[in-house]
Amino acid sequence: MNGLTFDIAHLLAGGLVLVSFMMLYQDRLFALINVFALHAIVLALSVAWQAYIQDAHHLYVTAAIALIFKAIIIPVGLHRIIQRLGIHRDIETAVGIGPTMLAGIGLVTLSMVLMLRVTPDADPLAREDLAFALSIILLGLLVMVTRRNAVSQVVGFMSLENGLVLAATGAKGMPLVVEISVAFSILIAFIVIGVFLFRIRERFDSVDVGALDDYRGEHR
Amino acid sequence: MTAFSLDAVAAILLIPVGAAALLATLPNYRITAGLNVAASLLTLLAAVSLLVTDRPQPGQYLLVDDLNIVFIVLNTFVGFTTSVFSASYIAHELDTGRLTATNLRFYHAMYQIMMFGMNLAFVSNNIGLMWVAVELATLTTVLMVGIYRTHEALEAAWKYFILGSVGIALALFGTILVYMAAQPIVGEGTNAMVWTVLIEHAARFDPALLNVAFVFLLLGYGTKVGLAPLHAWLPDAHAEGPTPISAVLSGLLLNVALYAVLRFKLLLAASPDAIAPGPLMITMGLTSLIFAAFMLYRRRDIKRLFAYSSIEHMGIIVFAFGMGGPLANFAGLLHMVMHSLTKSAIFFTVGHIAQIKGTQNIAEIRGLTETHPGLGWALVIGVVAIAGLPPLGIFMSEFLVVSSTFARHPLLAMPLVFGILLAFGALLLRLTGVAFGEPRGSTAPAEASYVPMYSHLTLVFAAGIYLPPPLVIWFQHVANLLG
Secondary structure, three states: OOHHHHHHHHHHHHHHHHHHHHHHOOOEHHHHHHHHHHHHHHHHHHHHHHHHHHOOOHHHHHHHHHHHHHHHHHHHHHHHHHHHHOOOOEOOEOOOHHHHHHHHHHHHHHHHHHHHHHOOOOOHHHHHHHHHHHHHHHHHHHHHHHEOEHHHHHHHHHHHHHHHHHHHHHOOOOOHHHHHHHHHHHHHHHHHHHHHHHHHHHHOOOOEHHHHOOOOOOOO | OHHHHHHHHHHHHHHHHHHHHHHHHOOOHHHHHHHHHHHHHHHHHHHHHHHHOOOOOOOOOEOOOHHHHHHHHHHHHHHHHHHHHHHHHHHHHHHOOOOOHHHHHHHHHHHHHHHHHHHHHHHEOEHHHHHHHHHHHHHHHHHHHOOOOOHHHHHHHHHHHHHHHHHHHHHHHHHHHHHHHHHHHHOOOHHHHEHHHHHHHHHHOOHHHHHHHHHHHHHHHHHHHOOOOOOOHHHHHHHHOOHHHHHHHHHHHHHHHHHHHHHHHHHHHOOOOOOOHHHHHHHHHHHHHHHHHHHHOOOOEHHHHHHHHHHHHHHHHHHHHHHOHHHHHHHHHHHHHHHHHHHHHHHHHHHHHHHHHOOOEHHHOEOHHHHOHHHHHHHHHHHHHHHOOOOOHHHHHHHHHHHHHHHHOHHHHHHHHHHHHHHHHHHHHHHHHHHOOOOEOOOOOOOOOHHHHHHHHHHHHHHHHOOOHHHHHHHHHHHHHOO
16 A cells, blocks of 8 residues: 555544544533534545545445534534523533543553554554544543533544444445444434433433432332 | 245334334324234234245345244244233323323334344344344334433433443444454455354454454443443333333343344354353353342332343353353253243233332332232242242253253352342242232222233243253254354
8 A cells, every 4th residue: 555545544543533532621512512523524534535545435425424414413403402402511520631531541552452463464554443443432432431411421422433433444345334324323323312312401400411310210 | 935935034024114104103092002913913923934934045134044033933922922011001101191192103113113123133144234223223222211201211211322322332343343354254345244154254264353353242232131240221221111111121122132142152153263252251141140139139119120130131141151062052042032931921010010009119019919819920920930940931941051050160050059049039038028918009900911921921831841842952953053
C-alpha cells in the first residue's frame, strides 16, 4: 500500500480516538453533542477514505449515513429535545475529569496491546483500525459509566457504535448487510431512546438516571 | 419436499411479520388477542412441520440443522402458549386501566416482531444476520418492558436497554473479529460470515484472533443470557414488564442468546489451537449459579424471585455446556427445555396471582392453595419442579449435570451441588408461605387461563417420568454435535 494513503487512513482513525478523548472532559450537554457531531464527521471521512482506497463503493453509503444521520440529524434532534424538555444542561459526572482521562489512556493502551498482539499477520491497515476501534468502543463505555445524565449516556453509546462502524469498514470486504444493519440499528436505537426520553419527561422533572436509582425493587 | 420445507422456514419468519403489520392496524383488542394466538399457532405448526419434512439446503442466510430445530420448536411452542396466557392477562389489565387499547395494539405488534426476531436468530446461517436478529428481539422487549410507563418500569427498561446495547455492541465487535479471522482463509465477502462455511474452515483460522473474538462474544451475548456479573438488567426487566413478557424473556430470549454462544463455542472447538471455551463458560456458569442462589434468599417481590431463579438455571445450563461431552451436553439441552417450560408456566401462574392480589410482594400473598386452588397448586408444582425435586423433569436434568460432573471433575461438582441446594432451600422457604399458611389479601375469583400453565407442567412431569426414545436419540445426536 502506498505510504500516503495509509498515513491518511491512520490519521483519520487516530483522529477519531482523539475526538473520543474530547468527549471525556465535556461538562456541558450542548458541547458534548457538538463533539459527537465532530466524531461523526471524522468517522464519515474515515469511512469515505476506506471506500476510496479499498475501491468499495458501497462504503460511500455508510459514510453518507454517518455524515447525514449522525453528524447532522441526531445532534440537531438532541439539541431540540434538550431545549424543548428544558433538560438541565450541565453534565453530572460520577468520576472526576482527571481520573476519567487517566482511565481513558489506560483503556487505549490496553486495546493497542491486545489487538496489535493478536493480529500480527493481518493487513496493517485493518490491524490498526481494529485497535483504534476497540479504543473508541472502550472510551464510549467509559463515557457511559462516568456520566449520570441519560442524554450523555446516549451520546456515549453512539460514539461506541461509531467505533463498531470503523471496525466493520476496516475489515476488508465485510458484507454490506452488516454495515446497513449497523446504521439501521442505530436508527432504531435512537427512536427507542427518543421515545424513552419523552416518556421519562412525561413523568419526571429530570432525565438523570441517577435520580431514579433509589428504587432497587426490594424497598416497598 | 425440499420446496415445502423451504416454505416452512419462510413461514416461521413471514407469519410473525405479516401478523405484526395486521395487529398494528386493528383497533379491537379482543380480535387482536385472538389473532395473536392464531398467528403464534400457525408459526408453531410451521416449525413442527420442519421436524417431519426434509430440511432445505443451507443457503447464505438461512439454515435448519439438528441443533437449531430444537430451539425453534421450543421457541414457537412457548410463544404460542404465552400468547394464550397473554390474551387472558391483558383483558384484566385493560379492565383495571393499567393498559389502554392503543398500548395493546402496540403490544401485540411488538409481540409478533419479537417472535420474528427470535425465529430469525435461530434459522440464520449468517453470523451478521444472527446479530441483527438478536438486536431486534432485544429492542422489542425493551419497549414492552417499559409499556406500563411507571417510574419503575421506565427505570427497568432503561437499565435493560443500556446494558443490553452494550452487550450487543461487544457481540458485534466479536462478530467482526470472527470475520477478520475467516477472511484470509475463506476470502472476502458474504461467505466469510456464513456459519456452515466458517465451521468447515475453522481449523485454519488464526487462533489468537478467534480467542479474543470469543471473549467478546461470550461477554456480549452472555449479558443477554443474564450471566453474573452482567445480569443487572434481568431482575428489573422481569419484575416491571407485563408478565407474558417475563415469561418469554425467561423462557425464550435467554435461550436465543445461549444459542448464539453455543454456535461460537462450536466454532472455537473446531479450531485446535484456540483456547478451550469450556473453562470460561464453567466459571461464568458457576458464578451465576451461586450468586443467584444467595440472592434468592433476600427477595420480597415474587417476580424478582423467579427472575433470580432464571439466572441460577442459566448458570447451570452454561455450566453443563461448558463441561461438554455427550452426557453433559445432553443434560444441558434437556435442562434448557425443562427450564423454559417450567419457568414460563410459573410466570403464567404468578401473573394471574399478582393480578388477583394486586401486589407482587411475597409477604402479602399467603395461602393460595386454599383460596385459589387452581393457581396455588400450579405454583406448588412449578416451584417443586424448578427447585429440582423428583419426579419432575428438572430433577432429571440436574441429576445428569451433577453426575456427569462428578464423573469427570469431582471438585467442580461441590460448588455446583452447593449452589443447587442453596437455591432449593430459598425457593421452598418462599413457597410454603405463599402456597399454604393463613390466606391473606384479595380472594376475588380467578379468571385465569389454566391450559397453558398446566400443559407446560404436564410436559415437565411426563419428561421426568418417561422420555420417549426418539426424543432421547434426537437429543443425544444434538449433544454429540455440540462436542
